[in-house]
Amino acid sequence: MxxxxxxxxxxxxxxxxxxxxxxxxxxxxxxxxxxxxxxxxxxxxxxxxxxxxxxxxxxxxxxxxxxxxxxxxxxxxxxxxxxxxxxxxxxxxxxxxxxxxxxxxxxxxxxxLSGEEEAALAFAGAVRNLAASPDAPVLVVDIGGGSTELILGDTAPSAAASMDIGSVRLHERHLRSDPPTADEVAACVADIDAALDACPVSPADAATVVGIAGTVTTVAAGVLDLPAYERTAIDQQVLAVEAVHATVSRLVAMPVSERLALPYMHPGRADVIDAGALILSRVLRRTSVPTLVVSESDILDGIAWSLV
The missing domain is CATH 3.30.420.40 (ATPase, nucleotide binding domain)
Structure with missing residues (x-):
């Protein structure tokens, strides 16, 4: 684009x-x-x-x-x-x-990048983009293919951690059936929960949760039931957490062929969105916030701003 x-x-x-x-x-x-x-x-x-x-x-x-x-x-x-x-x-x-x-x-x-550098750039990109000042502390959740970053802070990160859980990594490790079986989903969830248990950044500390990167924005497009993926329609959306959980459950239960038929789904993400969506859901389960803020600006924007 x-x-x-x-x-x-x-x-x-x-x-x-x-x-x-x-x-x-x-x-x-x-x-x-x-x-x-x-x-x-x-x-x-x-x-x-x-x-x-x-x-x-x-x-x-x-x-x-x-x-x-x-x-x-x-x-x-x-x-x-x-x-x-x-x-x-x-x-x-x-x-x-x-x-x-x-x-x-x-x-x-x-x-x-180290996990810490990656987290700082992701936080900078996400928070700079927000039109309204969020309640602090802000938790930025960046779900990638191989890792997930949790970054907590106000105007800058005060705590950050990178976990070796991501959409590609966990899909390849656990979700081999199409659609995944209940046992495969349970194993994936257990892996995510173990990583979160060991993570020094607690989602429970967040007053605002901001989700960034393709897994989150694709789930957001599902919550909004968009007729096509549209960056401007997704950016800055405030979504009910319960609606996010419901969309995650639907995506995980679908075979890849049904995900590919979704008008907002990128074909390169359809097979691994299950694991990424489960990561998002498990992080949100550990918070007390009722909504998720979605930002289309992420680590890429943070990298660019670091040059200015």
Whole structure:
């Protein structure tokens, strides 16, 4: 998707790339104005939980997307580029192969973020976007393909933690049937709960919960029953937590074919949305808040703002 007609920027544009387990995203903008916002579903972390390596097919998909991004960057006079990589490349033994491929195509090497760095950038991107000042403390929930970040704070993070639970990782580990069996769902929930039990950030401390990234925004589209995925219709929505739980239950019970038929569902997310949605639901179960705030701005925006 290209925003604002993809106009050529004339002042001091920056570019940010967020490379996660499931997606690679690009933002180009003279902030706060955004000219380009793109996403490719490449499943870079496919199989990493099992093998410890980035697969050859996954690397090929990622490099193809990065080559498309290189062409977009060439169309804009970008002053600075920051490429951040998250869970999949933290875990892979052949991460250098990925780093070399990025450098060959973009002229920069990816920064492999620590969990703490990832959390701080996600919080900055999410909270800066909010139109209304939220009640503090604010809990930002960032569910990725390989990890989930919980970040608690006011204007800046005061506590943050990264857990090795994500939509791709837990789907591959537990939800092998289509649709998942009750035993598979129970095993997935137990894994999520164990991670939350060990997490130093308690969702119970939150006065406001802000959800970001594709799992949350897709669940939000389901709650809203949108006829198509529409970023502007999802951003800043305040959803009843009980409606979120109900939508999660429906998505988990569906076979992949039914999820693919949902007009708001990205085909690259349909198979793993079950595990990601369960993570969201289990986090919300530990809060006392009645609503979930959804933000379409996330770590990608945080990366971009770090360059300003």
């Amino acid at each position: 290209v925003e604002e007609g993809a106009q050529r920027l004339s002042r001091n544009p920056v570019a940010a790339v967020d490379c996660g387990t499931n997606t690679i995203k690009l933002l180009v903008g003279d902030l706060p104005d955004v000219a380009v916002r793109e996403m490719r579903m490449v499943r870079l972390g496919e199989g990493v939980d099992r093998t410890g390596r980035l697969g050859e097919e996954a690397l090929a998909r990622a490099f193809a997307a990065i080559e498309e991004y290189a062409a977009i960057l060439a169309e804009h006079d970008v002053s600075r580029l920051r490429f951040c990589a998250t869970s999949a490349t933290r875990d892979a033994v052949n991460a250098q192969e990925f780093s070399d491929g990025v450098y060959a195509r973009l002229g920069v090497r990816p920064e492999v």
